[in-house]
């Protein structure tokens with residue numbers, strides 16, 4: 001058994017992920033998405049840029065020969081070099097390759113100094129996973145140098161190093177390490193279906209298994225802790241949970257009465273494959289219906305595409321406002337406002353979830369625009385997601401647009417398409433100027449508008 005930092009990453013995403021990496025059938029695993037590969041490449045590039053600014057020694061060893069790597073690293077530590085990049089820390093059970101080892105004063109087996117790990121991450125904020133992986137290196141260092149460093153270092157996107165005290169984070173690390181060791185020894189972990197599954201290579205396996213087992217983690221809103229408590233009482237299937245009283249469920253979930261009631265209804269909907277209507281509802285009828293969807297890019301923090309599907313007199317037309325360069329964000333905002341100014345009253349803007357109105361308000365703050373017009377648009381917007389959540393319980397495992405529209409039979413033109421992939425296509429367009437990338441991003445946006453329309457029309461049919 002050799003535990004690596006990668007195992008901590010998998011565990012922190014989902015203990016089941018680690019379990020499947022160790023004991024699952026690797027043929028069932030899917031390849032990482034283009035977006036994840038790109039993130040990895042970008043963070044590697046960032047790390048290399050930071051390392052260029054630090055005068056560090058790198059141990060030279062045959063690739064994969066970690067015993068040799070450890071010997072070379074140990075030699076550098078014994079010499080007392082100030083910085084070691086990609087040193088190999090290898091003991092009987094642990095293998096770690098921290099981005100940097102920094103020499104600091106304080107006695108150890110090496111003499112009057114010791115080393116602490118410093119990790120380089122392109123993220124903006126300190127995350128639990130960064131801390132766990134870095135303490136893992138601290139743990140191996142303690143074995144090698146005979147003392148625990150007081151601090152560990154973390155360099156984030158601003159390229160500044162922050163020092164994090166080791167001792168206050170150590171108990172949590174030890175608890176996680178124990179759980180990881182138990183999983184290594186074969187302790188089974190059942191799936192917990194959540195938004196984390198979207199970026200997991202085992203999603204296909206877990207979701208299929210969860211449906212087959214009628215697993216309660218398919219119920220949106222049920223917490224991981226509640227699932228464990230229910231499991232300890234032998235409640236593992238959706239149909240069992242559907243028969244629990246709201247009162248009992250409230251104890252398991254330890255949440256509000258409203259949430260417990262919702263979870264029970266959700267279990268009933270899933271168990272019967274039927275939609276449950278909680279309240280009567282109606283949707284406003286307007287002459288012009290506009291389905292709005294907006295795409296943003298996370299690295300530059302810009303809006304690059306505002307898409308609208310306009311439906312009027314039985315005709316539909318898709319329009320998009322595209323920033324072919326990030327500096328065009330202001331222009332597309334102004335064009336969108338000018339486009340929207342043509343409708344006075346008899347229109348409604350449908351969107352899915354809270355993102356679109358939030359972006360419109362942000363763009364107004366950033367670039368200005370006629371306040372009355374913005375208020376007029378906001379006052380005529382309707383959130384389909386909120387509408388569904390307020391009135392219906394649907395037999396799906398989430399309430400995302402993708403999940404519900406697919407459940408209704410809608411399919412996206414490009415099977416790879418999702419918000420992350422669209423961001424990647426936009427970045428590739430900026431880097432290569434190949435029109436195909438921009439076309440794919442536009443096609444994805446148009447499909448999101450169409451999917452919103454499909455869901456809205458299904459709602460109308462439910463009313464009539």
Ligand code: SF4
Nearest residue numbers: 014017192197200206
């Ligand atoms: S698909 Fe979900 S439940 Fe399965 S291992 Fe991945 S994150 Fe965990």
